[in-house]
Amino acid sequence: MKKNIFFVLLVAASTFINAQSTPMSFGVKGGYTLSSMKYFGEKLDSKSYFYAGILAEKPISSKFSVQAEVLYTQLGGKDSYPGVQLVGNEIVSVGDMKFDYKLNQIQVPISAKYYFIPNFSASVGMNFGFNISSKITTDTIFGEMSGESDGIKTLNLFPFLGAEYKITEKFFVDARYNFNFFEANKENAVPTKIGFLQAGVGYRFK
Template sequence: MKKNILFGVLLAVPTLINAQKTQDKPISFGVKGGYNLSSMKFFDEKLDSKSYFYAGIVAEQALSPKFGLQAEVLYTQLGGKVAYSTVALIGSEIVETGDTTFEYRLNQIQVPISVKYYIIPNLSASAGMNFGFNISTKAESSNAITGTDKRNYDGIKTLSLFPFLGAEYKINDQFFVDTRYNFNFIEINKNNSIPVKVGFLQAGVGYRFK
């Protein structure tokens, strides 16, 4: 898995590395971080949303006064949770055990690649693909009577794909704010027996180095 993640990161940035050689259109680097809100679905059932933070690095290559190419490497977490009323067999009796909560967590290294269009010098819209490499996938169930059970969730692909649309506003030459929505168009499960999809909103701030 580590080799797959490294390979994906290397694929994400070759254009930007080569762009350093272009003197009239220099590459810019920065850092960013913010809030992540994900919405997970099993079949057509929507789980409760899960919020988390994201943080990472960003690089942008100007292609023209109106267009730019941007690549990022981010760490974040996706997932969802749901609760069901459950029962247990205790001795010879079936006893209600209250609600059992199931929570799913996907820890990811994400590599979003996007094309940016500058509507005005400080405001841009973007479209691209987010390559999410799962470094761990966990499932946890908890119940007041039966306790908590944690395990690896092996039904998720190592690589998840999320098409996205976004926008960015430059406060000044260094600071910016941005937001994007990553769509749940592509299933992230390994087989079709249990269709799993996840979409998520990201909003945050960033700083570009001079």
């Protein structure tokens, strides 16, 4: 997995090194991730987390640029089912069984940006999500149990659309939605799809 991550980072970096006439800009960003997960085709409760990382942008013209990022975040979903237990001849409720799916990822979004005006741009691209770990936590009356999930692919692909607004030359706000067009599960594993919204702020060094 580490070799795959290094390869994608190398490809992303080489995108910006070719043309030296137009300077690149570098920055940092962070914000909020809200993910929506489908498991067996059933939508789970949304999961909130943060994201943080770095970015590099290479202008192609006054209207177009290419941007690559390296982010850390967590995706997943939550679900609960009523728990029951047979006591004698009766079925007794013992509270809800809660499930928490956690996918910790290093993400490499690469996007093409179009500037409608100097301060406002729209973007389209692909987010390459590398799973660092995939865990399922189960909470029942017998206690909390946590284990690894081996049914998720090491590399997940998320096409996205986004927009960015520059508050100043250095500070900006942006948002994007990553679509669940591709299944996140391995072959013969439980069908799983994940889509997520990311919104936050950033700072570009000049």
